[in-house]
Amino acid sequence: MASAPRSVRDEDGAVAAGDDRPSWSDIAGWYDDLLTAGSGPHETALECLRSLLPDLRGATVLDLACGQGLATRALAAAGAEHVIGTDRSEAMIELARRHGGPVGGADITYVVDDAQTLQTFEDSAFDGVTCQLALMDIPDLDAALGATRRVLRQDGWFVFVIGHPCYLAPDAATIRGPDGRPAVTITNYFGERFWRSTNPDGVRRAGNYHRTLSTYLNGLIRAGFALDVVAEPKPSRRLAEQRPLYEQVPIFFAGRAIRRG
Numbered sequence: 683m684a685s686a687p688r689s690v691r692d693e694d695g696a697v698a699a700g701d702d703r704p705s706w707s708d709i710a711g712w713y714d715d716l717l718t719a720g721s722g723p724h725e726t727a728l729e730c731l732r733s734l735l736p737d738l739r740g741a742t743v744l745d746l747a748c749g750q751g752l753a754t755r756a757l758a759a760a761g762a763e764h765v766i767g768t769d770r771s772e773a774m775i776e777l778a779r780r781h782g783g784p785v786g787g788a789d790i791t792y793v794v795d796d797a798q799t800l801q802t803f804e805d806s807a808f809d810g811v812t813c814q815l816a817l818m819d820i821p822d823l824d825a826a827l828g829a830t831r832r833v834l835r836q837d838g839w840f841v842f843v844i845g846h847p848c849y850l851a852p853d854a855a856t857i858r859g860p861d862g863r864p865a866v867t868i869t870n871y872f873g874e875r876f877w878r879s880t881n882p883d884g885v886r887r888a889g890n891y892h893r894t895l896s897t898y899l900n901g902l903i904r905a906g907f908a909l910d911v912v913a914e915p916k917p918s919r920r921l922a923e924q925r926p927l928y929e930q931v932p933i934f935f936a937g938r939a940i941r942r943g
């Protein structure tokens with residue numbers, strides 16, 4: 683399983699020579715501009731997240747690793763009563779606050795915290811937790827899933843969207859299939875590791891953890907969740923135009939899991 687390699691800096695942790703930049707805080711302004719301009723991957727992820735949410739009326743929901751609050755605001759707009767967004771990056775939380783709230787009838791609060799501990803939050807405080815496009819960015823998956831379980835009430839739900847580990851793997855390469863359609867080749871899928879995209883305009887230049895799909899699913903099971911439903915979304919129109927590959931293979935894997943016991 684890919685836990686945090688000691689040699690790699692995480693935002694508040696030890697710094698490894700040569701691989702400490704950029705952090706999420708470093709690219710927070712760029713990330714906010716990207717989402718504000720309209721991003722095909724993010725609108726695909728958000729639509730998928732929304733499709734997995736139960737009825738939010740009266741619910742108190744935590745949006746984990748919320749970034750500049752894209753999904754947090756969507757939870758409020760979808761009818762949740764209290765929405766809290768949390769992220770370890772102060773720069774991201776500052777941007778989220780600037781986007782404002784409340785939205786709809788819900789109040790939105792933003793808190794700086796580490797998803798691996800969630801020390802700000804009491805046990806069983808939430809009806810639901812969401813995590814959009816961030817489990818791959820969190821060094822210790824088991825710690826984050828354990829903290830998520832702890833802050834959920836019994837039978838509370840956890841809705842997550844991750845980059846599809848079978849297709850967004852570090853050594854993935856886009857090619858043309860025999861019929862001319864875009865396809866993808868993967869090598870070293872089993873090699874779980876931290877990696878950083880070399881694309882200077884890419885989200886994944888901030889670094890993320892490649893883990894196999896079974897690591898994610900077993901992590902949920904180990905943490906005491908039962909899977910309710912899973913999804914592999916088709917691309918939004920914008921994403922299909924930007925990246926036709928994602929009409930052939932799913933860009934994301936998503937699911938809703940329920941806290942048992």
Ligand SMILES: C[S@@+](CC[C@H](N)C(=O)[O-])C[C@H]1O[C@@H](n2cnc3c(N)ncnc32)[C@H](O)[C@@H]1O
Pocket residue numbers: 706707746747748749750751752753768769770771774795796797798813814815816819820821885
């Ligand atoms: C790709 S962004 C996703 C943000 C947001 N959920 C969205 O959909 O736009 C990943 C986020 O994970 C946050 N993050 C990474 N490690 C974290 C941790 N240990 N605890 C809390 N947030 C973390 C980063 O600061 C960043 O805002």
